[in-house]
Amino acid sequence: MLHKDNPDYRGDQNDPFGEDFFLLPSEEEIRARAEQILGDNRDYLRFYVEQAIWYAQDNPDLVKVMLSLLWLWEAIDPKWLAEASFMTVSDVRNLTESQPVMTFNCLDCGTELADKSRLQGIGMQHSLEDYCGDKTKNTPPVNLLCGPCHQQRKDNAEQQADLDRQRHQALLAEYRGRPYEDRRQWVCPVSTDSLPLGHSTSSQSNLFVL
Numbered sequence: 388m389l390h391k392d393n394p395d396y397r398g399d400q401n402d403p404f405g406e407d408f409f410l411l412p413s414e415e416e417i418r419a420r421a422e423q424i425l426g427d428n429r430d431y432l433r434f435y436v437e438q439a440i441w442y443a444q445d446n447p448d449l450v451k452v453m454l455s456l457l458w459l460w461e462a463i464d465p466k467w468l469a470e471a472s473f474m475t476v477s478d479v480r481n482l483t484e485s486q487p488v489m490t491f492n493c494l495d496c497g498t499e500l501a502d503k504s505r506l507q508g509i510g511m512q513h514s515l516e517d518y519c520g521d522k523t524k525n526t527p528p529v530n531l532l533c534g535p536c537h538q539q540r541k542d543n544a545e546q547q548a549d550l551d552r553q554r555h556q557a558l559l560a561e562y563r564g565r566p567y568e569d570r571r572q573w574v575c576p577v578s579t580d581s582l583p584l585g586h587s588t589s590s591q592s593n594l595f596v597l
């Protein structure tokens with residue numbers, strides 16, 4: 388609780404006619420509050436996780452289902468699951484891997500993306516949701532490609548960049564081979580912009596008249 392001498396004391400902050408007026412708390416104070424809320428919420432979350440697993444103790448199948456589901460909740464520490472179910476973290480991991488709730492396949496070749504950690508699995512699900520939710524994204528997320536397909540895409544991009552460079556150089560070479568008079572009004576074959584070359588002294592023109 389804040390003391391009334393504290394500038395953040397809520398006493399008159401909502402009274403527009405009061406003598407006090409609301410001051411923004413300092414950055415340190417805001418960070419301390421955020422950490423307090425985060426810590427409290429974690430404690431509550433842990434309490435509910437433990438309760439849920441304890442109540443299910445008489446039904447081992449239900450415990451397994453709950454562990455598999457709770458394993459995918461990023462804010463839940465796997466240690467809480469292990470302690471509440473009297474298992475080790477690796478036991479819980481083995482159990483959840485034996486009955487995975489979600490599976491992921493490479494978007495290029497379809498190979499199953501296996502042997503991923505819990506957080507990598509959660510990250511792949513986020514990427515999948517982002518990718519499917521944003522139709523403007525043309526490139527699939529890297530974490531939804533297998534290693535060879537990712538490498539293949541990188542190689543293709545490099546090859547394409549190389550070809551673009553060569554094409555640009557060939558166009559320039561061809562242009563430079565033309566008589567000077569022809570070069571005075573040159574239509575760029577890439578952008579189809581007409582470049583005013585002539586006797587201009589601008590740096591852009593010099594590039595092409597050299």
Ligand SMILES: [Zn+2]
Pocket residue numbers: 493494495496497498532533534535536537
């Ligand atoms: Zn692949």
